[in-house]
Amino acid sequence: MVELDLQEKEAQEATTLYGIDDSPSGHPYIGGWLLHQRAQPVTKLEFWIVDQEGRKSSVRDWPEKKDPFTKEDLLNSEDNQVQQLIFQIRISTYIPNNERLANRLIALFNDAKEEDPDSTGISVDSIRSFYNFLQKHTYLKYPIITLTPDNDIYASWKGGQNQVFSVHFVSNEDVRFVIFKPNENNPERKIISYGTDTVDTLMKTVAFSGIWDWISDEK
Amino acid sequence: MKSDQIPDQDHIARYCSFRRLSDDGQPEPTAFMLKPARPAEPPEESLSVNWLEYLECPDRTSKIAEIRRIYRETFDVGAQAKIAILNVGEVCDKVRTESPDRRILQVLHDPIVTKDPSHSGIYNLRQNDRVIAELIVETVLESYSAR
Numbered sequence: 001m002v003e004l005d006l007q008e009k010e011a012q013e014a015t016t017l018y019g020i021d022d023s024p025s026g027h028p029y030i031g032g033w034l035l036h037q038r039a040q041p042v043t044k045l046e047f048w049i050v051d052q053e054g055r056k057s058s059v060r061d062w063p064e065k066k067d068p069f070t071k072e073d074l075l076n077s078e079d080n081q082v083q084q085l086i087f088q089i090r091i092s093t094y095i096p097n098n099e100r101l102a103n104r105l106i107a108l109f110n111d112a113k114e115e116d117p118d119s120t121g122i123s124v125d126s127i128r129s130f131y132n133f134l135q136k137h138t139y140l141k142y143p144i145i146t147l148t149p150d151n152d153i154y155a156s157w158k159g160g161q162n163q164v165f166s167v168h169f170v171s172n173e174d175v176r177f178v179i180f181k182p183n184e185n186n187p188e189r190k191i192i193s194y195g196t197d198t199v200d201t202l203m204k205t206v207a208f209s210g211i212w213d214w215i216s217d218e219k
Numbered sequence: 220m221k222s223d224q225i226p227d228q229d230h231i232a233r234y235c236s237f238r239r240l241s242d243d244g245q246p247e248p249t250a251f252m253l254k255p256a257r258p259a260e261p262p263e264e265s266l267s268v269n270w271l272e273y274l275e276c277p278d279r280t281s282k283i284a285e286i287r288r289i290y291r292e293t294f295d296v297g298a299q300a301k302i303a304i305l306n307v308g309e310v311c312d313k314v315r316t317e318s319p320d321r322r323i324l325q326v327l328h329d330p331i332v333t334k335d336p337s338h339s340g341i342y343n344l345r346q347n348d349r350v351i352a353e354l355i356v357e358t359v360l361e362s363y364s365a366r
Binding site: 108147154 | 249
């Protein structure tokens with residue numbers, strides 16, 4: 001009898017779902033991006049479902065877990081969400097530099113996982129918020145992207161001297177921002193603005209901060 | 220001695236992992252933010268640095284080599300990680316004169332006996348001090364590979 005490991009099955013489903021193959025020459029299979037997915041021991045059970053007419057049918061491949069929901073489950077679930085969001089960025093061709101952004105996020109995720117395999121790599125809420133922001137503001141230049149010690153995304157746009165716009169994506173909705181801009185009368189000095197906002201209104205809030213020239217590709 | 224203030228003219232080195240660097244390998248503000256509390260760890264109280272002049276090496280090259288040795292013997296060093304070099308006086312002056320709350324940072328010797336006697340810390344930071352981190356990164360003088 002052909003036995004199908006649950007993880008293989010999930011991988012096949014994922015491949016089908018995204019319509020890509022994992023051949024070396026093709027677009028890489030999404031799971032191949034992440035270096036530190038640990039294999040989970042899977043114990044197979046066999047269940048029988050009896051229908052109203054008394055016919056028995058087998059349900060196989062259910063994983064048995066002593067603890068119904070472990071930290072490992074949570075991490076794997078979050079890892080999968082992060083993968084999916086990175087994949088969404090990669091295929092969103094209307095987001096400028098979509099592939100470069102996705103590659104950068106993968107590199108950051110892998111670096112975080114390499115140092116601490118039990119960490120979330122990148123915070124799911126933060127990357128979701130970042131993705132929503134990118135979808136809405138397609139005129140922005142490619143930012144410098146790093147991770148905070150909380151594994152949140154921190155995106156910065158820099159112009160010349162004393163020109164900085166940084167956004168910390170702290171949750172699904174909330175962002176914290178910092179703006180440095182030159183003092184027009186004393187260009188060697190800077191004006192500092194900072195605050196809290198929601199991802200949907202941030203750009204309205206900072207619209208008159210004089211940052212447009214160095215963060216936008218639009219003339 | 221522990222808690223000695225490091226002189227303004229001296230220099231400190233900060234380890235910057237890959238995810239705190241820009242695409243072109245420059246340290247970014249996230250390299251100067253405190254770690255939050257974790258399940259088995261309290262939140263960081265200070266930013267870990269090494270006091271370069273304490274090492275008593277004759278030049279910058281040998282100091283960097285010594286810092287690399289200390290890192291190697293203390294933790295797993297990332298292949299693309301960097302060492303950021305800062306001047307103590309410049310960091311404190313920049314933050315004191317430009318931060319909205321005129322923050323006075325302290326850079327104190329905080330030796331880890333036998334393992335890392337040059338270990339020191341930047342104190343008086345808070346969690347998610349984004350503006351301060353943005354100011355500190357502007358004072359980075361040089362960066363070197365951490366391996």
